[in-house]
Amino acid sequence: MEETKKIHKGFKKFILIFAVFALILMNTQVREKLLELLDGFKRNDLELTLDIQYQGENLNYFQDTLIRWQNNTITYFNNDGSDKWVKKYDFDDPEIIFGHKVIYIMNKSTGDIYLMDNKGDTISRIQINKPIFNLKEFSDNIMVHVKEQDTLEYLYILDKSGNPITDLETNDNILTYGLGKDNTKFVYSTLMANDTELKSTLFLNKITGDEEYSLELPNEIILFSEFLNSEVVVLTNTRLLLVKNGEVSWSKEHNGFNDILIKGNEINLLYDNSLEVFDLSGEVKTKINLSIESNQIIDLGKYIGIHGNKDLAILQNHNEILKYIGEEDILKILGNNNYIAIHYLDKVDVFKLDNK
Numbered sequence: 001m002e003e004t005k006k007i008h009k010g011f012k013k014f015i016l017i018f019a020v021f022a023l024i025l026m027n028t029q030v031r032e033k034l035l036e037l038l039d040g041f042k043r044n045d046l047e048l049t050l051d052i053q054y055q056g057e058n059l060n061y062f063q064d065t066l067i068r069w070q071n072n073t074i075t076y077f078n079n080d081g082s083d084k085w086v087k088k089y090d091f092d093d094p095e096i097i098f099g100h101k102v103i104y105i106m107n108k109s110t111g112d113i114y115l116m117d118n119k120g121d122t123i124s125r126i127q128i129n130k131p132i133f134n135l136k137e138f139s140d141n142i143m144v145h146v147k148e149q150d151t152l153e154y155l156y157i158l159d160k161s162g163n164p165i166t167d168l169e170t171n172d173n174i175l176t177y178g179l180g181k182d183n184t185k186f187v188y189s190t191l192m193a194n195d196t197e198l199k200s201t202l203f204l205n206k207i208t209g210d211e212e213y214s215l216e217l218p219n220e221i222i223l224f225s226e227f228l229n230s231e232v233v234v235l236t237n238t239r240l241l242l243v244k245n246g247e248v249s250w251s252k253e254h255n256g257f258n259d260i261l262i263k264g265n266e267i268n269l270l271y272d273n274s275l276e277v278f279d280l281s282g283e284v285k286t287k288i289n290l291s292i293e294s295n296q297i298i299d300l301g302k303y304i305g306i307h308g309n310k311d312l313a314i315l316q317n318h319n320e321i322l323k324y325i326g327e328e329d330i331l332k333i334l335g336n337n338n339y340i341a342i343h344y345l346d347k348v349d350v351f352k353l354d355n356k
Helices: 002-025 026-043
Strands: 046-057 059-062 065-070 073-075 085-088 094-098 103-107 112-116 123-127 134-140 140-149 154-158 163-171 173-179 185-193 197-208 211-218 220-227 231-236 238-244 247-253 257-262 266-270 272-276 284-289 296-300 303-307 310-315 319-324 331-335 338-343 348-356
Touching: 046 319, 059 272, 059 338, 059 348, 073 257, 094 134, 103 134, 103 296, 134 173, 140 173, 154 173, 163 185, 173 220, 185 220, 197 220, 220 257, 231 257, 296 331, 303 331
Parallel strands: none
Antiparallel strands: 046 348, 059 065, 065 073, 073 085, 094 103, 103 112, 112 123, 134 140, 140 154, 154 163, 173 185, 185 197, 197 211, 220 231, 231 238, 238 247, 257 266, 266 272, 272 284, 296 303, 303 310, 310 319, 331 338, 338 348
16 A cells, blocks of 8 residues: 555556656646646645534634624633633624634624624724725725715725825715725725616726726626736626726626636626636636535635535546535535635534545
């Protein structure tokens, strides 16, 4: 058996060395095919190992800490499930958002936002003084969407200490918004609709608030917009498109989708039973037929997670390497390279990701 393992390792090493020399001599199309083959050698098959199960409703597994948000009260738990820290808020319109490293607790009606870490310490308090519709986290900054009355909407960009960076107001409905990774530009889209016209408009602004460009999309509704390098990926109700310098670089029509994820230089568009991966030129790099019915795609570091109502599939290098068949409805899934936390109505299962 040990001799067989050595032979397999030696064969793989020979193939990899041969492939490196072959890449130098091959044309682009053949080179891409060979790179896909090499992805198979880099693939690690996984298995899920249940690490711990927490029983109870309204639970969230955040930064290795179990937290409950219920009846205006946030509770931090010890590893054994006992209470570690409890704080009650007197909010009339409460909402909690779990960011990457920060928890945002809001009183949406008054515009108060409390930022907390996974130890229960308050990082800062932000006062918008206007009713909050939504909040999104982008690296070190946040964007707060405010709807005031029926006709006026605002976007506020702030750092996590509450210091204002920029803001804008519009009479149109704000659909989507996001910050670039270097925090020098932001993108947002609006919808204008009346009895005779429906039109979405995409705006790209400098962080100072100055408009760099706008792009009108008649008879389309923008559902998603996000930076990909200096370009912007836009998904509407009818097509996927890439916008560069205010012009549509390419577009692809679709007949409905479930979710979208930008990861690296790839655009992942999820359907019921398949995943299409687009490159920057708009070409379909690969189409993956999935073994589960799917409705959401999540970034798990070096992996991609896809789940449906009960089941989960994990992909690496465009290959499905794990399938988990569940029995209960999934509320949400969080995780990274090392663990996955599956949230159900009455429990949270935390799994380790182990290589076979």
